[in-house]
Amino acid sequence: MRIDVVSIFPEYLAPLELSLIGKARQDGLLDLTVHDLRSFTTDRHRTVDDTPYGGGAGMVMKAEPWAQALASVAAAQPADAGSKPVLIVPSPAGERFNQALAYELAEEDQLVFACGRYEGIDERVIEWAEEHFTVRPVSLGDYVLNGGEVAVLAMVEAIGRLLPGVVGNPESLVEESHSDGLLEYPVYTKPSVWRDREVPAILLSGNHGKIAQWRRHEQYRRTAERRPDLLETFDAGSLPRADRTALADLGYDVVDGRLKRRPDSGSAASA
Numbered sequence: 675m676r677i678d679v680v681s682i683f684p685e686y687l688a689p690l691e692l693s694l695i696g697k698a699r700q701d702g703l704l705d706l707t708v709h710d711l712r713s714f715t716t717d718r719h720r721t722v723d724d725t726p727y728g729g730g731a732g733m734v735m736k737a738e739p740w741a742q743a744l745a746s747v748a749a750a751q752p753a754d755a756g757s758k759p760v761l762i763v764p765s766p767a768g769e770r771f772n773q774a775l776a777y778e779l780a781e782e783d784q785l786v787f788a789c790g791r792y793e794g795i796d797e798r799v800i801e802w803a804e805e806h807f808t809v810r811p812v813s814l815g816d817y818v819l820n821g822g823e824v825a826v827l828a829m830v831e832a833i834g835r836l837l838p839g840v841v842g843n844p845e846s847l848v849e850e851s852h853s854d855g856l857l858e859y860p861v862y863t864k865p866s867v868w869r870d871r872e873v874p875a876i877l878l879s880g881n882h883g884k885i886a887q888w889r890r891h892e893q894y895r896r897t898a899e900r901r902p903d904l905l906e907t908f909d910a911g912s913l914p915r916a917d918r919t920a921l922a923d924l925g926y927d928v929v930d931g932r933l934k935r936r937p938d939s940g941s942a943a944s945a
């Protein structure tokens with residue numbers, strides 16, 4: 675996969691030279707280039723912003739440098755590529771980024787990330803970009819950041835780790851939080867007793883079937899307690915009886931392959 679990032683703070687993306695993503699780049703699994711938007715300005719002051727039409731506080735990012743930068747990146751798309759590159763525009767007004775979108779984007783040949791700053795990018799850039807890209811405004815979450823770089827760091831890591839060969843043991847991707855629609859189970863390591871706190875005995879039993887069942891039930895408990903919204907879309911179509919019993923203990927019944935919370939079931943934490 676090829677990833678291009680455009681930002682006025684290219685050094686903000688330096689963490690992508692480290693750890694798993696950095697190694698993937700060194701190993702040729704990920705071709706990632708960061709571009710300085712100011713390289714695409716033509717005035718002496720390398721101007722990228724101006725005052726907003728209609729008034730209001732702050733500045734807006736000028737359209738022309740963005741068009742020059744994005745056209746330059748789009749041109750780098752290999753000629754044989756079947757589809758337009760995807761342009762991801764981090765924005766508090768975007769669709770929510772989640773694991774499903776990470777998996778979807780990990781299938782693309784090329785991703786381009788446009789890191790806005792100030793009050794945002796002139797909207798005409800987004801309209802113009804539709805001719806050259808599949809444009810996806812994407813939000814990291816329902817809170818306000820000062821620009822798109824933090825979101826790009828998170829998205830590139832979430833997407834990059836899904837690429838073949840990046841994570842040592844692909845099996846570890848299967849059991850992760852959100853990959854199966856649930857939060858992940860708690861993990862423990864040596865010593866088995868730490869400050870008078872013991873590791874759950876089942877994990878020391880060597881009974882792998884029971885351990886897998888305990889971990890799954892812990893996923894249900896944690897998800898019911900911390901992210902009940904995820905249980906609304908969880909596919910409960912083919913659960914073993916023990917799982918249905920564990921969910922019933924948490925106040926959830928399986929109805930037509932979906933989980934339905936019993937009105938009288940109080941909070942999951944008290945289950």
Ligand code: JD8
Binds near residue numbers: 816
């Ligand atoms: C891009 C400029 C700052 C946003 C005036 C504060 C993503 N989940 C998210 N929250 N915030 C962003 C985000 C914020 C950005 C830009 C992404 C470009 N800002 C602006 C509008 C209000 N300032 C984001 N992904």
